[in-house]
Amino acid sequence: MNLSSQLHETAKASTTKIAYHFMGKSSTYAELDGAITKFASGLEKLGVKQGDHIALLLGNSPHFVIGLYGALRLGATVIPVNPIYTADEIGYILNNGDVKVVVGLDLMIPLAEKVHTMLPKVSHYIICETEQNGLAQPGVEGLSVYPKMKSFTDVVASGELSFQGPELQDDDTAIILYTSGTTGKPKGAMLTHKNLYSNASDVGTYLKMNDDDRVITTLPMFHVFCLTVALNAPLLKGATLLIAPKFSPKDIFHLAKEYKATVFAGVPTMYNFLFQYPEGSPEDLSSLRLCISGGAAMPVALLENFEKKFDVLISEGYGLSEASPVTCFNPLDRPRKAGSIGPSIVNVENRVVNELGEEVPVGEVGELIVRGPNVMKGYYKMPEETEASIKDGWLHTGDMARMDEEGYFYIVDRKKDMIIVGGYNVYPREVEEVIYNHPDVVEVAVLGVPDLNQGEAVQAYVVSKRADLTEKEMISYCKEHLAKYKVPSSVVFLEELPKNTTGKILRRALKTQVAQTVGN
Known part of the structure; x- marks a missing residue:
């Protein structure tokens, strides 16, 4: 099983179930699955093949979900890219990642015009129209990059619902996530279909996600935290996404109240803004059963003050791109320990070791290493970096941590200098x-x-x-x-x-x- 095929099964079993709400519009699982299938078919008609690399330069939107799952259904490899990166940063990732197709908003047109001559491998730019712009805007037809441009809407419309993609293997690369590297250049962590499916499934189970949940998806979809915890895991469990195009305390309180959100995932900064927002009412968040925090350590005072004000549990976790990303989470059925990243999630092992790779006694500080079905297959075109990072099946995180007598882990120091x-x-x-x-x-x-x-x-x-x-x-x-x-x-x-x-x-x-x- 993989993410795309599981979504297809959910759509067949629950055709009218709402998959997402976005800016006042909704889609059922059947409608979403149909768009995904047609996008995959449309890509194939453009000459995209299994194993080709497709970059998504998109913010939070249905376009991202359809683009991600459609490419996966075709057997292509997806490279999510932060759309606010500069031309230099984007150009490096697209070149290094051997990208054949770029999917982005029409706001990307000027950027494409600027860098496309440096990207000879890119054969198509698929443009997602916004209300402000579009392929039909004056002057676009005259751009030198225009012949390579296609409309996202047209690509979907050209596809066929009868399309059946290739049989995907567990070890096929599904996504390449580029992470900032200590060498100054990003490294592409190759995550397989098994990596992504196992982590989404295990996280969803660990956090007791189900088809009654309504998950606020405001973390950036191109970021691995959102990708697994607030997108893949909820869809895998048949939940409903409440997609927010960007983070705004006002919008989050409104979204939670209007749709009776049950789960919110964010970084500590978001929780601080929500806590400080003067018009934010505990009543607006009264439907939440769980808040999830990651990306950075949350100050204990903020955690406790937020929980007290809004009467909701915050579960802190830990992860990294190379592990799809989650390895630890504070549990829901046992005491939560403030300041801890929690114990290992199901099917994932965490250890604290010394420089010789030997496990250290409880309470002592060492490097956190991880093993499980979620660990990447390696860095794209970087065998030496892969060998240095994964030893005997264990991913060396570079983070210093300690473990208490109950198996809860605590990050003592982050990766050097990060x-x-x-x-x-x-x-x-x-x-x-x-x-x-x-x-x-x-x-x-x-x-x-x-x-x-x-x-x-x-x-x-x-x-x-x-x-x-x-x-x-x-x-x-x-x-x-x-x-x-x-x-x-x-x-x-x-x-x-x-x-x-x-x-x-x-x-x-x-x-x-x-x-x-x-x-x-």
């Missing part, structure tokens, strides 16, 4: 690579600093050749080459960066400096 901005991972090296390209920069080091709204913010320490180089100029430069959440919120100019005797920059010394600055 910054989490509003639930998104930012690796300093990636930002440093961009800043180093500025002609006036001599040296740079990037760190995470506390931020009340986002949890952490990016801060850059720069040594410049020019005495008059300004913070505003540096930030403006970064905005041209980095996604918004990766751009430094502040830049500190120094005469030199602290180093050890070998010339290595001492990040700890900078962190101490940051801590002292915050303390003062």
Whole structure:
């Protein structure tokens, strides 16, 4: 069984069951399944074959769901991409990922025009029309990329309901998720049909999801947290998605109240905004049976204050792209431990080991490693990185953790130097690579600093050749080459960066400096 075939079975058994609500419109499982089948058929008519790579540059919408499941039904491999990435970032992923088809909003047309000459492997751009724009807008026909453009609506309309896709194997690559890498370039984690199905099924079972649930889907669908917990798992269990195109406290309270939502999944930043929203009423969230938090550690005070105000349980979990992503969750049938990521979910093993790979005693700190049907098959076109990450079937997370006597895990420290901005991972090296390209920069080091709204913010320490180089100029430069959440919120100019005797920059010394600055 796989995600697409299970959705087809659900549609046959519950034809009139509502699959999703989106901006005042609804779709039954039968209608959604039909659109998925026709999109898969339409792709085949465009020459897309099993194993081809299809990128989705989409926000939260039915287009994403149909595009994802339609491509999977055809046996294609899906590469979800953050649509707010810059042309450079998107271009790298599309090239490295050998993408043949790009599915995106019509707002992507100017971007496609800018980068399509650098993407010779892309044969089709499938455009999802919005009310503001469309393929028929004046001047689009004259663009040099126009011959490769197709309308999403037309592709679906060209498909046939009688289409039957190929037989999919458990080990076939279903999705490639690009994660920020410590080398400065993203790595593509290859997740198989078995990886995705097993994790969605196990998470849904663990969190007691069922066909009566109505799940608020406001986390970005291109992000693995949403993909499994707020999209695949609910659909696998026959639940209803309440799709929010973007996160807004006002909209979430309205959505929850109007449709009597039962499950909400978000990152700590979202919970903070909901808690602080002055017009947010506990009555609006009274139908919720469960809130799910991940992406970053939630402050215990926020967790407790939110639960007290809205009288709802928050279950914190842990995951990473390479594990599809969930490995741990606080249980619903046993005590929840604030500050913990919970015990291992069903069918997944977590261990804490030392540098020799030996399990450490209860309570001691070591590296968290994971094994299970959810662990990726490897990084795309990166055999050495794969071998370094997966050893004897165990995925080495790089996160430092400890386990208590009841099997609950606690993350002690995140991956070395990683910054989490509003639930998104930012690796300093990636930002440093961009800043180093500025002609006036001599040296740079990037760190995470506390931020009340986002949890952490990016801060850059720069040594410049020019005495008059300004913070505003540096930030403006970064905005041209980095996604918004990766751009430094502040830049500190120094005469030199602290180093050890070998010339290595001492990040700890900078962190101490940051801590002292915050303390003062």
